[in-house]
Amino acid sequence: MVTTIRWTEAGALRSAHWHSESATSAPSRVIDADDRMKADTAYRLACEGTALLWRGDFHNARQLLQAMSRRINRKPLERSDSPAESFRLHRKARSHRARVLGRLLVLLQDDYCLNLRRAPDVSQACTEAYGPPSGPMAVPLTELLGVMGAHQWRTKGVEVPALDARIHPHYGVFSPVRGEYVDLVAHAPLPASTDRRADHRTAFDLGTGTGVLAAVLAHRGVDHIMATDISPRSLACARENVRRLGFTDRVDVVGPGLFPEGRADLVVCNPPWVPARPTSVLETGVYDPDSSMLRDFLAGLAAHLESGGEGWLILSDLAEHLGLRTRGELLAGIEAADLRVVDKIDTRPRHPRVLDTADPLHAARAAEVTSLWRLTAK
Structure with a gap:
């Protein structure tokens, strides 16, 4: 070039x-x-x-x-x-x-x-x-x-009600402006192995970005969270936010990579929601070519779960409404990874584009549902 x-x-x-x-x-x-x-x-x-x-x-x-x-x-x-x-x-x-x-x-x-x-x-x-x-x-x-x-x-930050604090995104790191996925992680029932009565509770946050979900888990009382990402910008951003929020004793930011070593009681992943090729570094938080991160998460999840642990997949169905991925393909991927669905918690998006009828993708956006899939190993 x-x-x-x-x-x-x-x-x-x-x-x-x-x-x-x-x-x-x-x-x-x-x-x-x-x-x-x-x-x-x-x-x-x-x-x-x-x-x-x-x-x-x-x-x-x-x-x-x-x-x-x-x-x-x-x-x-x-x-x-x-x-x-x-x-x-x-x-x-x-x-x-x-x-x-x-x-x-x-x-x-x-x-x-x-x-x-x-x-x-x-x-x-x-x-x-x-x-x-x-x-x-x-x-x-x-x-x-x-x-x-x-x-x-980065200077002003983004208010995150689930933390009662602000997250400060860096350039090139996906900002948590769509709060519905954060709220799902903030309110979903923790698996029994991460209940507050447990002696020690561990979690992985894969593709941490700004570190917002790792911070939410720490805020909920999880004792030790390992947050990963493949992007150096995201790793630096997450470390800074963890430090700002005072969670350095609970959250370790490691990488680049997807899964860290070992197992956890809870593994959280919010992959890019649309299986398409990004045209810039800035689009990698939205577009996941051939659903590669989603596939890697499902394929590796069972091997990284403690007994009784759960994997939380946070995923919009926008790709389904766009004809880019079917629900059957997602369920087949879960089945092929020897996982089963314990529950699925849904929420509707609240961003302004849902109401923009001039948007050529309005029908898909208006029908979109974001879900937290609770998965366990068979």
Whole structure:
């Protein structure tokens, strides 16, 4: 993959390191753009594959991005009566939008300074997302705005009623804004082996992300929780949240990996709910290609449960309504792993998109149910 962009400015050839969280190759054609560029021109060039390196006013760049977005919206969305085809068209449209808008670039200097008029100080946000600076770096403006937004989330945190505290998500780590899955873990009956009367209670939280479910289990009185993830960003985020919440004596964050060594009385897993390929690192909390994490959880669960222990699978049925996975396939996976279902606790989503009738996936979202499946070894 090309990791450098080159452009001509004031008659001189210049270059910078290219960074894209979606792993998009560096654009082969880059031209300067500033406040004189019209939205129609910018949109046309971006659709043709030309990247625009912004050298004007920062707020004008944001306005140009909005104008380009409006031009994308003018094209009617393709629709289908097939849920699976609707999902495919939805992803295609989102990919086109991301590709076109991602061609408006900004240049971060050696210290992550954004040398544009009326530009905010983005150095802290960029350091949190990318690590220490290592030279000039070009990024899509859309990505930089996401980095800035993530910094605000990380600073302010997300209120989690089940903890009566805030969780602070890092850039690239799925935020617990959909509280229904957290509430399921907060209120499901603990298996007998993790009852408060037990001498010692252990749990695994697989794919911990921000660490929110591990924290909920600690809040409920589980003595020792091992939280895992494959993402270094998630591991760092979970460790920070565990420390903030004062649970370092109960929660160990380990990884990268899925299952830690040993067995536990309770194994909790909230895998990505949609079996589709993510197009960026940021989408890995939502999309699980071929349900690979779900399959690995089911396949390894029995071998990691103490006698009388339970596995809690938190899973939305959105994929079923989209025609991407059937209930029969899920039940067959549970059966093949020598597991049985003890109970299933359901809840309805509460996020605003459920009410958005303009969403091409509205029918599926309106029918969605999130469930906590209580599983035991046969």
